[in-house]
Amino acid sequence: xxxxxxxxxxxxxxxxxxxxxxxxxxxxxxxxxxxxxxxxxxxxxxxxxxxxxxxxxxxxxxxxxxxxxxxxxxxxxxxxxxxxxxxxxxxxxxxxxxxxxxxxxxxxxxxxxxxxxxxxxxxxxxxxxxxxxxxxxxxxxxxxxxxxxxxxxxxxxxxxxxxxxxxxxxxxxxxxxxxxxxxxxxxxxxxxxxxxxxxxxxxxxxxxxxxxxxxxxxxxxxxxxxxxxxxxxxxxxxxxxxxxxxxxxxxxxxxxxxxxxxxxxxx
Numbered sequence: 059x060x061x062x063x064x065x066x067x068x069x070x071x072x073x074x075x076x077x078x079x080x081x082x083x084x085x086x087x088x089x090x091x092x093x094x095x096x097x098x099x100x101x102x103x104x105x106x107x108x109x110x111x112x113x114x115x116x117x118x119x120x121x122x123x124x125x126x127x128x129x130x131x132x133x134x135x136x137x138x139x140x141x142x143x144x145x146x147x148x149x150x151x152x153x154x155x156x157x158x159x160x161x162x163x164x165x166x167x168x169x170x171x172x173x174x175x176x177x178x179x180x181x182x183x184x185x186x187x188x189x190x191x192x193x194x195x196x197x198x199x200x201x202x203x204x205x206x207x208x209x210x211x212x213x214x215x216x217x218x219x220x221x222x223x224x225x226x227x228x229x230x231x232x233x234x235x236x237x238x239x240x241x242x243x244x245x246x247x248x249x250x251x252x253x254x255x256x257x258x259x260x261x262x263x264x265x266x267x268x269x270x271x272x273x274x275x276x277x278x279x280x281x282x283x284x285x286x287x288x289x290x291x292x293x294x295x296x297x298x299x300x301x302x303x304x305x306x307x308x309x310x311x312x313x314x315x316x317x318x319x320x321x322x323x324x325x
Contacts, residue, residue: 061087061131064117066274070253072115077250079104079112084271085243087128095121156296159283163299164306166267171278176311178232178260179209186227186259187213188220188245189236196297197236200304207308217244224248231259236300238282240270249275264300 065080072080082102083090090098099109110121118124179185185204189197194215201213214223227233235245240263249261249272263272267281282299 060134061127062271062274064127068116069275072253074254076112076115077254079109080116081243081247081250083128084241084246087132090125091129091132093125155285156298159285159296159299160302162283163281163303166281167303167306171280172307172310173314174278175232175260175262175307176314179307179311180315181230182209183230183232183260184226184228185209185211186223186231186233187211187236188223188233188248189213190242190244191238192293192295192297193236193238193300196301199301200236203305203308207312220244220248224251227252227257227259229258233259233261234304235261235263235272235276236304237263237272238266238284238295238297238300240265240268240272242272246271246275264303 069080079102086101089101093101095106095109099106102109104112113121113124118127187197187201187204197213201211205211212223212226214220235249237245252259252261260278261276262278262280263276264280264282265273267283273279280303282297282303284296284299287293287295
């Protein structure tokens with residue numbers, strides 16, 4: 059059983075203090091392994107009774123199950139990392155894998171999800187893109203694409219600007235979170251802040267095809283497929299399937315609503 063499968067349905071019910079405990083757990087899963095509830099409670103600066111109540115509230119029967127699930131979740135993550143070493147297929151075959159990743163990312167999209175996003179775009183909300191790392195460079199193109207289509211788009215490029223942009227998000231906003239691994243602490247905290255503030259923007263995430271925190275905290279999630287590639291200790295993993303998903307959302311909007319939208323012109 060995956061940790062994020064269990065806790066996902068319970069996150070919206072957490073209090074502010076419990077949200078802080080959840081973030082503590084996410085950031086310290088490696089440290090929690092092998093420690094007693096007394097030791098972990100001390101690290102989190104709460105009583106053992108408080109931590110036990112928190113563990114039960116996020117879906118576990120007790121502390122033993124909590125630590126066991128964390129252990130196996132980390133083992134599975136490590137195994138997945140080993141399986142995603144650069145070019146696990148022969149270079150001569152990589153072109154086929156590259157195409158398969160794009161096809162798979164598009165094939166698994168459910169029409170109902172597409173319809174929900176395009177219906178939201180039809181309201182012409184304030185659109186926010188949040189991304190960092192390799193995803194941030196790719197998002198420059200998406201910012202151009204959605205802006206040229208007539209949407210009011212915000213793309214804060216560094217953490218200080220993102221902190222200010224978050225304050226502009228409201229219930230009518232459409233928030234895209236583009237995070238390959240889906241466990242970015244900054245964006246997890248951002249979603250928690252929305253919840254605590256009682257805000258309900260539509261949150262749409264694009265992450266890898268694996269259980270992760272951001273996926274479970276989003277209203278809608280789309281899967282990208284790729285192979286991790288590191289060169290000179292630098293991540294150059296392809297994000298082409300992420301781009302394909304975001305392009306498809308926009309082009310589906312043109313198909314569904316373009317003729318009725320004065321911002322759109324069709325050939």
